[in-house]
Amino acid sequence: MSYLERYDSIPAENVSDRVNVINQGVWTDWTQLFKELRESRPIFITPKFVLVSLFPDVQEVLSRSEYFSVRGYTGKMDPVFGPCMLSRDNSEHNWREKSIIRSVLPLEDLSMVRKMAGEIAKSSLDKSAATGKIEVVHDLAKFVPIRLCGDYFGFPGPNLETMYRWSKTTQDDMFRNLTNDPTIHEASVQSGNEMRAYLSELLKEKRAKETETPTNFFTYLAQFFQPKTANNDQKIAPGDVFTRLANTKFPGDIPFSEERIIAHMIIFLVSSIEGTAQVITQIIEQLLKRPEIFQKALAAAKANDDETFDKYVWEALRFNPFSPFVVRFCEADYTLAAGTPRETTIPAKSVVLASIGSAMFDSAVVTHPDEFSINRPNYNYMHFSYGSHTCVGEHIAGVVVPEVVKQTLLRPGLRFLPGDEGKVEYQGYIPARFVVAYDK
Template sequence: MMNDVLSADALASPKTFGDPDRVRALYARLRREEPLARAEPQGYRPFWVLTRHADIQAVERDPETYAAGTRTVLIPEKVEAIYRAKYGDPNGPKPLTHMDGLHHHQHRAVTLEWFSRKNLGEFEALIAGIAKEFVDRMEDMGGSCDFAADIAYWYPLRVVMTLLGVPKEDEPEVLRMTQRLFSPADKQLGNRREGSAEGQGTRDVLDDFRSYFDVLTEDRRAKPRNDIATTLANGQVGGCPMAGHERLSYYVIVATAGHDTTAASIGGGMQGLLEFPDEMEKLRGNLGLLGTAAEEFVRWTAPVKHFMRTPRKPVEWHGTTIPAGDTIMLAFASACRDEAVFEEPDRLRVDRSPNPHLAFGIGPHFCLGKYLAKMEIEAFYRELLPRLKHIEPAGSPSFVESAFVSGLKTLPVSYRF
């Protein structure tokens, strides 16, 4: 087992993801030399790692063999023990990503229509209006800002909170809870509730989410509205009201994944355009490329770094038999930079087509919010680029330290409108 920074063990360390160059080098080595790797990091149960696009795609297209709900994301053993004691499940929350088979299908159906392209089309003008509000905010900031922390985080948060039905004044608290959930190891973002013990921070934030969304559920049952909260509060599975833990988990995934990953793609897209100014000019000169650009921003940033899958029977990969019950990390961010699939994978290309990236997943767990994310990205840049005369970096970016969902933390820029 390699112990240097290019060992698969490094994929368990949040600090690894604070350095994108290190992550890319690690993924590239694994794809080239060790397409099936074994990781035994301290503090975690061992796991296998697949890094190639074709391999990850094959696993995700075979849900009969590979379970999602047994071990869904990489969690320290001590946190798994807390979850097991409280929820009877080492995964803790039970959102769609943690479900399999009919259970997954029935829960996904609760909001499938809400997130359809047709239904979201009714909110196109609303989203465009919110995009204008945040580009106006950027203009009002006088020629400099932190694009990630001041703009990219807040714009998709406003969109998803509006659709969910959360009041504007509650957005900062929802953002804080999201950052504590997805980035518990990041010293700036993952602060635990005061007085909580090591390893209990995620449990604390789930209790905070529960307190918040229980109030919202009661309100929407009494006074239904045209929002996602009403759909979840009154949603039924198999003819019965959704169970409390599943409903809470549904709220959490809509409220968190619904903006954190999109924020990473919007911020990372700008970083890519600054790194490749010819692509910036190509897009500014042809806004008709916004559709392919949005897909490329998501591929290039790949905010969701991994999910875990557990084979229900022995499987063979690259000459090695993996026993039933062992877990496999699917490194989606690696698949999005696979040289066997993408020409110049480390270069952002706004007209990349085809673009068969896996950043939205594939198979039954394909991202429910894909169309919303693309609408948000396109609306923002459609508003920004015609108004923006010049933009350049004003300092070095920094990145969230999280092995699960991560992206830009800061991106200082200077600009002229």
């Protein structure tokens, strides 16, 4: 019996059982559930939330922030970050802070960041080589972004285990605590307090080491418009990202205080560890599941053809993306897909689950979606969401993720372990453990 058949067989007044059927699909079998929805009920209103499954409808939801807001994140994010762009729509925080953060994460850094990620991944793979296997989630997929958090962002943390804890507790509350468990929330707030205390001291150190006058913000930006040097490289801003922010003097009419600098350093940690680890793990699994595709991706990796290799990475992720959906809050009654046969009015105050995972399998937009193809246009992918809340660091993740996968594939004899030992262990839809083998 399908999910929708089971749902329909339950009396309408039995709300709890109806919702449990859909929750089971959302959390344990989202591909099958959303396949049913795309075919039969693409905009599905349940007693607790609304599921949106088709490509154009998901994009419509994510591009109408005045109707579908991120206010649901505010109560969980503000105690950790303070008011920030991640939990605000069409506000001064969103406009100003995105602009500043983009300026200190320039595209000119990408080759350096990719090289750093590759070297860290190699070190971890080398360390495990003697055993002939590595636990991907913790020892590789989380380890690399945590090291980059220190080496590139400038937020090393007191030790690795504390960084792991800070990352997990905040992510668990902000993006996974749909039942609003107070214990999970308290752990996130505590981590936020600890991070602010740590970063406040680190900020003093960053500034104490700076011997020159703090860089004027506009002078800082101007360096990226200087003529290219003889080796065809543009000048790269000095220091890690924290140092750049700590030693930039913002004009008085651009309010970006020490508090906001610290808030964004926390955002870098929260947004770069767990999600990066998840997608690296899932990409490696998807490639290993497809031996012929794996060999083609490996050939591109051996040829150092990153342009081709990266296409294999992002197509593999489509089959098990970062999240099946993103959550939005409907601010006012809104008619979605107006003028089409599926036109549906979503009531105000609805919680909306816009399924970016389902959208990437919408055959009306994505050609032969069940096939693995590296020839898809970029707009077929929504790995970094869509609209005004597209990930600000997508270009950083866009080189880190494929480089870690590349270095892993380059290990001779990379393979699944036999039986259950070689399967990804999940907590909900988040990978918790995945051991792969490779030759010593």
